[in-house]
Amino acid sequence: MKRIVSVMMLAAVAVLPVQTQAETVTEALANPTRLTSDLERDKRSHPEVIIELLDIKAGDRVADIFAGGGYYSEILGRVVSPGGEVLMHNNQAYIAFVGDALKKRLDGRELPGVQRHDREIGDLDLGENNLDAALIIMSYHDLYHTADGWPAIDRADFMGQIVRALKPGGRFLIVDHDAAPGTGKDSAQELHRIEESFARKDVESHGLKYVGKSDALHAEGDDYSVIVFDPKVRGKTDRFVLVFAKPES
Secondary structure, X not given: OHHHHHHHHHHHHHOOOOOOHHHHHHHHHOOOOOOHHHHHHHHHHOHHHHHHXXXXXXXXXXXXXXXXXXXXXXHHHHHHOOOOEEEEEEOHHHHHHHOOHHXXXXXXXXXXXXXEEEOOOOOOOOOOOOEEEEEEEOOHHHHHOOOOXXXXXXXXXXXXXXXXXXEEEEEEEEEEEOOOOOOOOOOHHHHOOOOHHHHHHHHHOOOOEEEEEEOOOOOOOOOOOOOOOOOOOOOOOOEEEEEEEOOOO
16 A cells, blocks of 8 residues: 555656746746846846756756856856855956945845855866856956956966866856957957957857857947947947857767
């Protein structure tokens, strides 16, 4: 009799609906403890689209590189919980740049699944073959930026650390401010922009395979000659979204 009951219980568990990633992200975005500023940012950042592209689930390990104030880290932490981990990475230069934003994120608040991960660029301390995904949001251009106290980056070493840390099949996603056609990386220094086609080829040159893109953050009429912090374009720039994966073999 006990064996029959056990079999029936297993059968009942087997037919329970599995929550999709979209449903998990929706729940994370609806969490009542989220900051008001995050709810405002949702309207322009469309995290429900971006996070879907990472193809992650509970138990996964993700690195949010140059996480800044931790907007994405907090959402991702709930998506990979329980059992997963998000490394909310910043170097000292980025911590100084974001100011109080990180303090507001952390003070007196619980961030399930999130681990603060302050590391300098020369040693990101990401390990090998243990990340299901990594992302850089609006900071890939910083690989080519050296002004304002930002350290020069050995790009091959930096990207090599990320590629080694990804599991085979693990995804790498970037979002950045697009630049005028034909400018490549030239706008990174003064305007904090980078051309989409250049960024794609650049990432691919480090051994990652292009998976696809999204136009969810495309904005018509962006003035590519204006720095992204200018009030007339801030938060409204034309942004590209590119997704890559580490080859399976």
